[in-house]
Amino acid sequence: MKKIIIDTDTASDDAVALVMALREPALKVLAITTVMGNVSVDKATRNALMCVEYSGTYQPPVYEGASRPMFGEHRDAAVIHGNDGMGDLGYLKEPDITKESMHAVDAMIKIVDEGDGDIELVALGPLTNLGLAILKAPDVMKKVPCITIMGGAAFKGNTSPLSEFNIWQDAEAADIMFASGIPVVMAAIEACRGDCEVNAREMDYLRGTGSRLALFCLECNRTVYTLTEKDTGVLSFTLPDPTAITVMTKPEFITGSFDAYTRVETEGSGYVYGTTVNDRRTAATHPIRSLKNKELPAPNCKVVYGLDPRKYKDYIFSLIVD
Numbered sequence: 001m002k003k004i005i006i007d008t009d010t011a012s013d014d015a016v017a018l019v020m021a022l023r024e025p026a027l028k029v030l031a032i033t034t035v036m037g038n039v040s041v042d043k044a045t046r047n048a049l050m051c052v053e054y055s056g057t058y059q060p061p062v063y064e065g066a067s068r069p070m071f072g073e074h075r076d077a078a079v080i081h082g083n084d085g086m087g088d089l090g091y092l093k094e095p096d097i098t099k100e101s102m103h104a105v106d107a108m109i110k111i112v113d114e115g116d117g118d119i120e121l122v123a124l125g126p127l128t129n130l131g132l133a134i135l136k137a138p139d140v141m142k143k144v145p146c147i148t149i150m151g152g153a154a155f156k157g158n159t160s161p162l163s164e165f166n167i168w169q170d171a172e173a174a175d176i177m178f179a180s181g182i183p184v185v186m187a188a189i190e191a192c193r194g195d196c197e198v199n200a201r202e203m204d205y206l207r208g209t210g211s212r213l214a215l216f217c218l219e220c221n222r223t224v225y226t227l228t229e230k231d232t233g234v235l236s237f238t239l240p241d242p243t244a245i246t247v248m249t250k251p252e253f254i255t256g257s258f259d260a261y262t263r264v265e266t267e268g269s270g271y272v273y274g275t276t277v278n279d280r281r282t283a284a285t286h287p288i289r290s291l292k293n294k295e296l297p298a299p300n301c302k303v304v305y306g307l308d309p310r311k312y313k314d315y316i317f318s319l320i321v322d
Contacts (some may be wrong), residue, residue: 049127
């Protein structure tokens with residue numbers, strides 16, 4: 001069983017990922033830390049507490065973290081996820097449990113420090129909390145054996161031509177993480193696209209199960225699938241954050257990936273800010289003969305851009321139908 005801390009800007013797809021993690025026997029969620037991103041950090045905390053209760057399993061502590069990026073201003077995604085981040089349904093049960101008093105960054109450091117070097121991190125939102133923790137306690141954070149993130153793009157972004165929302169929100173923090181030396185598995189935005197989208201037939205299936213939890217996971221994505229249908233004429237929606245849980249627990253579902261030395265563009269214009277620059281070069285493949293022996297940086301990241309669609313969605317459904 002893997003012991004993990006989940007860092008999240010809890011909105012609709014994060015909610016599905018949290019439910020999955022809390023119901024996955026192969027994972028033990030030691031704590032949930034929240035960060036601004038899709039919504040403000042206070043809304044992300046409320047939504048995380050709500051997900052813990054809806055999951056109906058155990059209740060890891062929830063710690064609230066950064067309310068803004070390290071540099072710049074917070075830019076939310078309310079147009080996608082709703083003003084509350086959970087589809088603006090208006091009828092979801094408010095959580096009875098409450099957040100912890102410790103700041104998320106301090107909690108993350110404390111939990112990792114008290115572990116045996118076997119506590120992994122899963123980041124579903126902007127990487128502000130992780131970047132701050134690495135700056136504050138670099139030696140402690142080096143005990144983390146792996147960070148699995150949903151973020152970045154292998155080829156094509158969703159916020160700019162090259163950048164994905166979570167990385168774009170705080171590129172500086174993301175680059176701190178990639179430069180830290182901690183191994184990273186990056187579930188890129190491409191991993192949830194195409195046939196991995198939940199289609200109308202599958203939405204009907206989830207409704208037809210009679211599962212309260214499945215309906216919660218479906219309907220909190222209402223603003224996402226409504227907007228998708230309006231823009232494309234097709235009733236469907238993507239689930240980016242569950243890809244991070246899937247690549248951690250079911251690596252055999254990966255159909256497309258590569259190793260790279262990944263860093264993040266922090267100084268460019270709006271077209272390239274937040275781009276995950278995935279350097280796949282090796283001395284053997286370098287095109288300039290005179291530089292064949294040039295020392296190139298070793299890979300620090302496994303970039304996942306493809307998952308088996310049927311196995312991916314069946315896995316999600318198996319965990320959210322109670």
